[in-house]
Amino acid sequence: MKNYLTHDPWNIIEEGFHPDYNEVSESCFSIGNGKMGQRANFEEQFSGQTLPGSYIAGIYYPDKTRVGWWKNGYPEYFAKVLNSPNWIGIDIKLDGEVLDLATCKVKDFRRVLNMKEGYLERSFTAKLLSGKEVAVKSTRFCSVVDTEVGAIRYTVKPLNFDGRITVTPYVDGDVMNKDTNWDEGFWTEIEKTAKKRSCFVTTETKKTQFQACVGMRFSIFKGKTELEFPTTTTLEEKYAACSATVRCKANDELVIYKYAAVVSSFYHEKPKLLERCKKVVKKAFKKGFEKLLKEHAAAWAAKWEEADITIEGDVAAQQGIRFNIFHLYQTYSGEDERLNIGPKGFTGEKYGGSTYWDTEAYCLPFYLGTADQKIARNLLIYRHKHLQKAIENAGKLGFKNGAALYPMVTMNGEECHNEWEITFEEIHRNGAIAYAIFDYIRHTGEQSYLAEYGLEVLIGIARFWSQRVHWSVPKQQYVMHGVTGPNEYENNVNNNWYTNLLAVWSLEYTMEAMKTVEAEAPEKYASLLKRLNFDQATETVVWSEIVAKMHFPQHEKSGIFLQQEGFLDKEIRTVDELPAEDRPLHQKWSWDRILRSCFIKQADVLQGIYFFEERFSEEELRRNFDFYEPLTVHESSLSACVHAILAARLGKYGKAYEMYLRTARLDLDDYNNDTEDGLHITSMAGTWMAFVEGFGGMRAESDMLSFRPYLPEGWEGYTFRIQWRGHYLQVKVSKAGTVIANHSGQPLRLRVHGKVVEVGAGSETAC
């Protein structure tokens, strides 16, 4: 755990340079706009520790699978998000001497991520080996308005000398991924050009043949006066640059404006990329830095208006929750249903930047709650577009008749993961995708989504479950063998309670959805069933049979739902009994020992109770929470949020707050010592859930929104905002109680602490 960042409600601040933590800061101070993202690398050269990272949405490389021992059914590649051409670079030389913070004395270093307005600022004074001192300040952002534009204002001020300052803004496509299976570069050069004050580099990914054209144009001011200056240009492999040398006197302020464009074949035809890039650069240049920034900040203000959470009386907590919301919206803006949310977003390469079940289980509620429903809807359509690939994927594993198994990890719908116990067995993900459809409709009320997209996906998933179970003669029940639940510290178990529950629920919900669509859109229904060769005489009969006769392992006496068959045969110990030096288990214990132990990586039975809370009594919840919580080591960033919500539900506020804290500042304080790889973007959505569903006690109960807010000890108050079926609410909780404001044009009935309340249009109600 680290504690080097300054607490502040709206800014992330690094005071003084921390070169050892530089890669952590690069992650935390990342900027992005949903289409591109950039780690907080330096503009000028830096020979110290750094993980260069510039990312373009939708562009990936299928890196040939690397395994020790091949198993039949493994995918051919793992899709990797790409470190893309560098658009931020500006080399600086002072009388020929390179500015490089790794070789200077650095003073007054300050790095600020302004979350309110969405930009990164960095300032410092450097004393070079020659004794020359220079003050630098840079400001940059990826515009959320002009989403192909990145802009930089870079100010250099010689402090104790007169001399020549050489400025070399460049575009560099000769970049590598840190994460490559076979030590290869992923980009080849297509074309490059440099002329006067602008340059452009077009590169193409190997195999996938995505093209990116990255270009820039720059200007230099001395104070407020724009300078005229000659440039020299340089072209190298995948690299183009313009250099200018300007004579300065001490305390002259040289301001470089660099306007970059990142355009890709994900959005434009390849032959027109360069033209488009030039156009975008030109337009940005013309608009100018200040106007670009102003528009960008205004867009962020609108976003905050929708999604902000305020906390009074705890600056660290306030900073933490905004940090999470800010990065979620930097990662995914929801306009493009081909995009999704990688575990590290645009802040690192790890986990390949692909889509996991995190999206459905953790991210969807955040976007549903804080934004227009079309954003969440696009996340659902993303999976609908992948349905055929999911059917092919199931086919590879021997399933038939349109059964669909969504991949564990994917970029374009194809499975990328290659551990048999995950790839082939962690199939509960399929249920999460069905659950997301249910969750979306419950939250938005948009039943018609079923006929349009949802039912087809549900049928594919239901068909998978019905083939994945089999009849056990000894049990005289259906069983599901060989699965891995959300608790990945168990592999290849039989009858994982959570997976069985999701399977049965998926079948039930699919049959319910069929009835809905049949009633509401009979023609669409008939045509869909025909297209899917759906045989109602047999398929739903089998589904109903499975629903009626599924095996759920349970300990009758204690009322514990067993995580899997035979769970109580394990030696049951609690996490308390583990010596500190044994933690984290995944680093200290061999894998077999972890598997044999009773210790749980992340919510599993409790994830099931969380998803279907209304199916279980509070007593059942309490018994299972009290049994499983003490066994849970929370060695996944996705675990604590579910425990926080359930603890709050049970009135265990101390535990709820403890669990919340584990997630809220996970990256800012680098709890897991891995923030250098990138931020835990998807678990940030879990933090939001822990806040709104834990502290706020929010639930979507059939047709009504419900809250059971409470105020954590030591806080003065908090507010959060929620969108619900076209309504836009603010919930304000303080020692005085809860006030709910309805900012929409219709009155809304909702439940607070179990009582139904009506909040009038445009008014607020104390509850």
Place this chain on the structure above:
Amino acid sequence: MKNYLTHDPWNIIEEGFHPDYNEVSESCFSIGNGKMGQRANFEEQFSGQTLPGSYIAGIYYPDKTRVGWWKNGYPEYFAKVLNSPNWIGIDIKLDGEVLDLATCKVKDFRRVLNMKEGYLERSFTAKLLSGKEVAVKSTRFCSVVDTEVGAIRYTVKPLNFDGRITVTPYVDGDVMNKDTNWDEGFWTEIEKTAKKRSCFVTTETKKTQFQACVGMRFSIFKGKTELEFPTTTTLEEKYAACSATVRCKANDELVIYKYAAVVSSFYHEKPKLLERCKKVVKKAFKKGFEKLLKEHAAAWAAKWEEADITIEGDVAAQQGIRFNIFHLYQTYSGEDERLNIGPKGFTGEKYGGSTYWDTEAYCLPFYLGTADQKIARNLLIYRHKHLQKAIENAGKLGFKNGAALYPMVTMNGEECHNEWEITFEEIHRNGAIAYAIFDYIRHTGEQSYLAEYGLEVLIGIARFWSQRVHWSVPKQQYVMHGVTGPNEYENNVNNNWYTNLLAVWSLEYTMEAMKTVEAEAPEKYASLLKRLNFDQATETVVWSEIVAKMHFPQHEKSGIFLQQEGFLDKEIRTVDELPAEDRPLHQKWSWDRILRSCFIKQADVLQGIYFFEERFSEEELRRNFDFYEPLTVHESSLSACVHAILAARLGKYGKAYEMYLRTARLDLDDYNNDTEDGLHITSMAGTWMAFVEGFGGMRAESDMLSFRPYLPEGWEGYTFRIQWRGHYLQVKVSKAGTVIANHSGQPLRLRVHGKVVEVGAGSETAC
């Protein structure tokens, strides 16, 4: 399956060139002497399909582990047997035109492996592009007398031209493994020299720093006259050669003798390697090819005298069984307790050439039965030498107090394998190592082995088992979770019957062994227990408790021992019901499907019944055989032999013969389409077991050897030879009955078909 080799009792014969099968032939026709081995690559250049393979005993490279997803506890490297410097190479040019069978018309090609005398012969006529025709015959062997010597007689006869023949014998250390994790070469050059008619290359392995010096000297005869000729020498990276050009007339017969030596730092000090190599070459040269071959053939005759099996009335079967015996003795000659038997011996690189539990379970009985007991003893001492590493290995997995877990795959005692479900879970191997000690003593009667080496190993193994089980509260029994049995088509199961049986038996046998040693060598016993910090008050008490209360999954009603807990919850189908296109499962089904199915890769419960046959009634054997055999796909080369033996025991002679056939000509007929990678050496020992224990019905029952021979249909008769406690027997079975000859100086009582018979010294008895 292929069928291109000619049936012959003593020879393996390829008539006509089969370039598509060349790598298969290279495996089958391999030569070796227990210290070095050589695939049947060509001496002259060959640009066609070939897997070059020259191997030196004891020399390996620790290739950095390659995995997709690292699990804590994985080893750092996988030890690889090395493709070593090429000593066979002789380039041939005819008037400057290279002889290369891939570019000529080849006629009268014949490749013969003479198993009786242990040499490889190849002859052919080649018509080159120029129209020149040449007849070639080569003969080579690795001497089993001078085990550092390889010798070649290579005859070239121009058929339709007079001209210059250029002969370039060389040593080439610039060789690669096909199987490398990171595409690296494993050898670096130390020194090289070439002078007149000899050259030497010394290379060193990276990381392990083994050195090998390979040298050669050659002479050329025309007919019977030795030629004088000048040479030119060539030195390149890790390569040295001598060239001579001789003018020939049509039908002149040019005979090149190449005497090579392969000496290594496994046996000699590094600074003296070159000197030693020169000495060995010189001695071989002086002895001459014919004498070397004569001595070599005599040694093979003596080996056959001990180990031959004859079959009358079935040439294919005769060839098959001799092929197996021959290759086993080419692989392991038993003088060096640092060596062991790799799955491919000296015939290929696959599986790294390391030691598996195959040695104890399959190979040991062969060497016990066919050779002096010191050979088998060295296989046991090999594991004793690795005991400390096995204790370290267990320590890495969290075991304490001297518990030993022998590795799944090893070269020097360290674990090399890296699949968690095997490395950490296929722990029954530990029991096989205990069983081998029992088996050795039962066969040889050498109880004193326990005090000297055995007991220490047994205690380490017993300590492991006692820590690996735990108490199940619901069952009120000891259980063992998270294991993989011999049937690797199940992973991470609970209470594998076989593993539990081996664990309990290991504890029992260790306690019995302790009593034996205490009685027979009380001082050694006391000192060993002290050295091991053995606490008799607690340790054996716990062991006895586990023996008494271990859980064995069983279906009470049917009397089936369950392969693992919950096995009957599976959908039970038989192999008969599988469509042909689904086989082999490991190529056609995804891994999860294999795991969920009831299909069995190799004997598992039946392996346990085989090991401890006397503990089970014939009825128990029959019930379990009848249940498991129809579920077994035999997709391991180690499976069919156990089924053959048990089928024979049950009088299911048809099934026994079918199973025997699957193993006997596995490589000769390339059943599994993988002989090109090398021969299945360890399963060859299983074939021998299937013969002697299946057809011969041999058992070692406490203090007496026992036979229940029967004659497979269509055979006239067979004989096999057995060593037993200093006795040397021949068992001859024909339609007339069984005759047992006792070639030793003492009479022997044994059991035939259940009746005790005494066979006098030097006499034979019909039974």
